[in-house]
Amino acid sequence: MIATELAAQAATVLQQAVLAAPEPKGINTEGVVSFFAGNIAPILLAVLGVIFIGRASRGEISKVLTSSAIAIVGLAFIAGAATLFFLGDYLIDLIFS
Numbered sequence: 637m638i639a640t641e642l643a644a645q646a647a648t649v650l651q652q653a654v655l656a657a658p659e660p661k662g663i664n665t666e667g668v669v670s671f672f673a674g675n676i677a678p679i680l681l682a683v684l685g686v687i688f689i690g691r692a693s694r695g696e697i698s699k700v701l702t703s704s705a706i707a708i709v710g711l712a713f714i715a716g717a718a719t720l721f722f723l724g725d726y727l728i729d730l731i732f733s
Contacts, residue, residue, distance in 0.1 A: 669718065669721075684703075684707055687703070688700050688703060688704060691703070
């Protein structure tokens with residue numbers, strides 16, 4: 637009789653522990669993307685601008701133009717990747733919901 641009461645209490649405690657367990661947390665990808673877009677990207681662009689101005693003041697216009705073109709192409713790739721990320725999220729929501 638005592639054993640069955642203890643077993644019932646143990647089962648109740650285990651059930652409450654399972655119910656009280658926190659949900660697994662995922663990565664907040666939207667927060668990460670907005671953090672990079674709002675904080676990191678402007679700093680990197682400012683650093684590139686300072687480098688370009690420094691080179692241009694020394695007369696290295698061709699290097700500045702080449703570097704600027706490479707930076708613009710890189711930004712286009714980053715923008716395309718972000719677009720594909722959001723487009724993929726939209727398509728997954730459209731198909732599976």
